[in-house]
Ligand SMILES: Nc1ncnc2c1ncn2[C@@H]1O[C@H](COP(=O)(O)OP(=O)(O)OP(=O)(O)O)[C@@H](O)[C@H]1O
C-alpha cells in the first residue's frame with residue numbers, strides 16, 4: 034500500500050496577490066509569542082522552488098523523478114526517505130552539485146540550470162549547510178571555525194588582513210546565540226558532537242544565509258541532543274525568516290520539529306503536507322519498500 038501524494042493544504046499566493054514583505058524593523062514579533070502557522074509562513078514568495086525535478090547520473094533510472102518543493106521564509110521542512118531515496122541529491126540540486134536533467138530549480142531567484150560560475154558561487158554563499166559529520170576544522174579554534182563562514186563576505190582584501198573586530202564580534206554573538214560562547218577559544222575537536230553541531234550552525238549563520246540545508250544533522254547525536262539541535266534550527270528558521278530543509282531518518286523527530294514534511298521513495302515524492310495534518314501512519318508508505326525487502330529476506 035502506498036501513501037498517495039498529499040499536496041499542502043495551503044496554496045502559496047501568486048506573486049501578484051502576495052503582500053509586500055514587512056519592514057525589517059517591525060516590532061510585532063516580540064509582542065506575539067505564538068509561532069506562525071504554516072499558512073502565515075506561506076504569505077511570501079518561496080526562497081527556493083523546485084518543479085518537476087529530474088536528476089540523472091547517467092544510465093539507469095532517474096535518481097529524482099518529478100520532485101516538486103517550495104521552501105518559504107521561516108518554515109522548517111523535514112525531508113524523509115530511506116537510504117538512497119534521493120534526499121542528499123535533492124539538497125545538492127539546490128546548490129548546483131547535482132546533474133539536473135529535467136524540470137526547474139530556482140534558488141533565491143536564480144535558475145540553477147542556467148548559471149554562470151560567479152553567480153553559482155554567490156548562490157552557494159547564500160545557502161548555509163549543516164552536515165552529519167559537522168565538517169569543522171578540528172585543530173582550529175571554535176571562533177575561527179565560525180569566522181570561516183564569513184569568508185565569502187570578507188573578500189580577498191580582508192582575508193589578507195585577517196578578520197575584523199566586527200566579524201569577531203558577530204561570530205561571538207552567534208556562538209552566544211547557539212549557547213556555546215564559553216567554548217569560543219577551545220579547539221573544535223575538543224567539543225562534544227552536539228556542541229560541534231552548534232558551532233557548525235553558527236558558522237552557517239555567519240554566512241547570513243537566505244536558506245539553510247541540513248543533511249542528517251542529528252544522525253551522530255543522542256536523542257536528547259538531537260531534540261535540542263533540531264529545536265535550535267526550527268527557532269532560527271522562525272526568528273530569522275530563513276527556510277530550513279532538514280533530512281532525517283527518525284520519524285518522531287520529523288513530526289516534532291517541522292512545519293511540513295516531504296517524503297521521498299525511490300526518487301519520487303510520495304508525501305508533501307503540513308506536519309500537523311499528518312499521522313505516523315500517513316508516512317509509513319515512504320518506507321513500505323524496505324518492509325517488503327526485509328520480509329523477503331526473512
Ligand atoms: N555521484 C553519484 N553518482 C552516481 N550515483 C549517485 C551519486 N550520488 C548519488 N547517487 C545515487 O543516487 C541515489 C540517491 O542517493 P542520495 O545520496 O541522494 O540518497 P539519500 O536519500 O541521501 O540516502 P542516505 O539516507 O543514505 O543518505 C542512490 O541510488 C545513489 O546511489
Ligand SMILES: [Mg+2]
Nearest residue numbers: 120121122248
Ligand atoms: Mg543522504
